[in-house]
Amino acid sequence: MFLALREIRHEKLRYGLIVGMIVLVTYLVFVLSGLAYGLAQQNTQALDTWNASKIALNSDANDSLSQSLITKQTTDKLSLTKHEAYVGQAGVVAKAKGQAKLSAQFLGIQENQFIYHRLTTVAGHKPTTNHQILVDDSFKDNGYRLGDQVTLNSLTGKYQIVGFTHNAKLSVAPVVYGTLPTWRALAHVTSAYQAGGIVSERSTFKGADSSLRTLSLSQFINKLPGYSAQNMTFSFMIGFLMIIAMVVIAVFLYILTMQKLPNYAVLRAQGIPAKVLVTTTITQALLLVVGGLLIGAGLTALTVSVLPFGVPLAFNVPLLVGVTGGILLTGVIGALIPVRIILHVDPVSVIGG
Numbered sequence: 001m002f003l004a005l006r007e008i009r010h011e012k013l014r015y016g017l018i019v020g021m022i023v024l025v026t027y028l029v030f031v032l033s034g035l036a037y038g039l040a041q042q043n044t045q046a047l048d049t050w051n052a053s054k055i056a057l058n059s060d061a062n063d064s065l066s067q068s069l070i071t072k073q074t075t076d077k078l079s080l081t082k083h084e085a086y087v088g089q090a091g092v093v094a095k096a097k098g099q100a101k102l103s104a105q106f107l108g109i110q111e112n113q114f115i116y117h118r119l120t121t122v123a124g125h126k127p128t129t130n131h132q133i134l135v136d137d138s139f140k141d142n143g144y145r146l147g148d149q150v151t152l153n154s155l156t157g158k159y160q161i162v163g164f165t166h167n168a169k170l171s172v173a174p175v176v177y178g179t180l181p182t183w184r185a186l187a188h189v190t191s192a193y194q195a196g197g198i199v200s201e202r203s204t205f206k207g208a209d210s211s212l213r214t215l216s217l218s219q220f221i222n223k224l225p226g227y228s229a230q231n232m233t234f235s236f237m238i239g240f241l242m243i244i245a246m247v248v249i250a251v252f253l254y255i256l257t258m259q260k261l262p263n264y265a266v267l268r269a270q271g272i273p274a275k276v277l278v279t280t281t282i283t284q285a286l287l288l289v290v291g292g293l294l295i296g297a298g299l300t301a302l303t304v305s306v307l308p309f310g311v312p313l314a315f316n317v318p319l320l321v322g323v324t325g326g327i328l329l330t331g332v333i334g335a336l337i338p339v340r341i342i343l344h345v346d347p348v349s350v351i352g353g
Contacts, residue, residue: 022331024296034314039234042169042172044227046107047221050085054206054214055197056207057196058213063223069196073192074194084113085109087107087198092106095151099148109178111179115199130178134165136165137165140164153186245334249289249330249331257341278343281338290328
């Protein structure tokens with residue numbers, strides 16, 4: 001440890017450049033991880049609040065709730081319990097006088113079922129009539145207020161915002177909760193259709209009808225437009241960044257090792273064991289990586305504090321621990337690559353050369 005610190009203090013510029021590179025990689029990985037998790041959250045926040053296990057959709061809907069329609073004739077054949085709830089989804093454009101238009105996802109639910117009971121409000125109350133809506137609090141950030149009269153798509157009627165709820169987003173769009181009759185009007189379907197899907201808390205639930213296809217909630221989430229592709233893209237980017245970090249650290253340490261070869265040869269000739277030199281190299285790498293991680297984490301925290309509210313940056317502790325551990329591991333692996341040179345250095349040939 002002493003030898004490693006002494007060498008770092010003596011070669012400030014050289015090691016400062018390595019730390020700077022690690023800081024940049026760490027900062028980029030942390031920010032990308034935060035964006036990946038934040039976007040993933042905004043795809044599924046509304047679903048997460050339901051705490052459901054299964055969803056049944058029309059078998060011809062291609063696993064899409066917005067394209068699914070379930071008739072009352074079908075639901076009459078099912079034995080539903082208090083653990084099931086009807087839901088209908090429709091894309092809408094919300095507009096209130098004096099406010100900007102907002103694209104949102106309308107979710108029609110039933111007042112006496114579990115999804116309605118699971119909803120929590122941060123202001124106002126839940127809808128109790130067909131012309132009342134509960135909206136995600138991002139509406140409030142865009143200037144909407146309790147009591148605002150909102151038009152949805154081309155419907156002539158107006159809908160009053162009676163409450164705001166937190167973290168209600170689906171497919172990165174804010175959610176508007178209302179009633180199933182309102183959903184039917186938005187979806188332009190008749191009262192012959194009960195809902196778009198049936199959500200269940202029970203893991204054993206199965207829509208026992210040939211016209212229905214039952215999915216686990218995780219399967220349904222993976223089918224959300226762009227969800228899997230987005231997560232895979234971010235995962236590959238983070239993985240490649242870690243590989244690049246390992247290669248760059250290894251190259252830097254290899255060059256430093258080659259430059260210090262005469263010094264290592266002298267130390268070996270003085271009887272210093274190769275183990276001490278190897279330990280010094282690995283300790284040096286860990287100090288550089290840890291220093292870079294701390295500075296990168298500080299820059300990330302600073303970025304979060306100045307970013308606009310709308311940027312979907314969120315952090316998950318297990319994910320951050322995994323990313324941090326991955327960067328530390330790449331640093332150790334990068335440090336091990338030049339170890340072979342240290343182990344096989346020949347004092348006579350190096351000093352004599």
